[in-house]
Amino acid sequence: MKNNPLIPHKAKIIEVTAQTDIDITYKVESDLQPENGQFVQVSIxxxxxxxxxxSDFGGGYIEMTIRKVGSLTNEIYTLKPGDDLFLRGPYGKGFPLEQYKGKHLIIAAGGTGLAPVKSIINYFYRNPEEVARFDVLMGFKSPEDILFQPEIDQWAEKFNTTLTVDSATEDWKGNTGLITKFVADITIEDMDNVEVVIVGPPIMMKFTSLEFLKRGVPKEKIWVSFERKMSCAIGKxxxxxxxxxxxxxxxxxxxxTKAETLID
Structure with a gap:
């Protein structure tokens, strides 16, 4: 019998990793086989x-990076390894990973927008021979807001990575400025062989997309993810x-080509 898409299933927490003061990654047992960029409905x-x-997945597990923003997430933050969450999904349309293979892939992620693309980055980190070139741009409000710092350090060993913050204290030695500032620094040799993924706050996606369009990247080569609040997840x-x-x-x-017509 086909599973009812509205009935959650229990998922045991394997690991809890604090990213920032308000962002925690939960690794849970799961047989789900999602596409990169899909989401699940999490409940208590x-x-x-x-x-x-x-934010990532593999044999027998998925990971979700959850921000503390309300009553549900406040309750999730009390959970520890061995406790249970409830999941239904995965839902939505993910990124066309196969289309990116063999291409010059550029990912631009702002803030928590890094979470939905982390699994793509990790895939090509494990399989670097499957992309012609890989550039990753990551922007955060401040050094204290940076997610996945250990992974970012690893990615930098294999790919061209740029990490920037909007503002920082004097002890910050890295890049400062909006992510759009660094689009011009990326070398793009063949516009027919490039794919650009942009995920982050709506204003960031809008202006980062415009910067790539100014560079001559065709609209059909740009992909975005609408990180907006959903409810039932099944179109009802x-x-x-x-x-x-x-x-x-x-x-x-x-x-x-579709996203530019979606004005909320």
């Missing part, structure tokens, strides 16, 4: 439910609907 009975991006409630588009069903990943 009698507390609530929320959509959470899958209409909470995520923009015009006639249900983001939870047709997205959250969109090609820019």
């Amino acid at each position: 009975p009698r507390v609530g439910e929320a959509p959470i991006s899958i 409630c209409g909470h995520c609907k923009i015009d006639e588009t249900y983001v939870c069903l047709e997205g959250p990943v969109f090609n820019y």
Whole structure:
């Protein structure tokens, strides 16, 4: 019998890793086989439910990086390894990973937008021969907001990575400035062989996309993910609907040729 998409299943927490004061990564037991960029609905009975991006996955587990923003996440933050969460999904349309293979792949991620693309970066970190070139741009508000610092250090060993913060104290020795500032520094030799993934706050995605368009990157080579609040995740409630588009069903990943028409 086919599983009911509205019924959650229990998932035991394997590992809890603090990223910042308000961001924690939960690794849970799961047989889900998601696409890169999909999300799950995470719940605690009698507390609530929320959509959470899958930040990584592998045999028998998935990872989710969860920000403390309300009653449900406050309750999740009390959980420890051995405790249970409840999941349903995965939902949505992910990134076309196969299309990126053999290409010059550029990922630009702002803030928590790094979470939905972390699994793509890790895939090509393990399989660097499958991309012609790989550039990763990452921007955060401050050094204290940086996610996945150990992984970022590892990525820098194999790829061209740029990490920047909007503002920092005097002891910060890295880049300072909006992520858009660094788009011009990327060498793009063949516009027909490039794919650009942009994920972050809406304003960041808008202006970063414009910077790549100024560089001559075709619209159909740009991909974005709409990190917006969803509800039922199966296109029944209409909470995520923009015009006639249900983001939870047709997205959250969109090609820019579609995304530019979605004005919320």
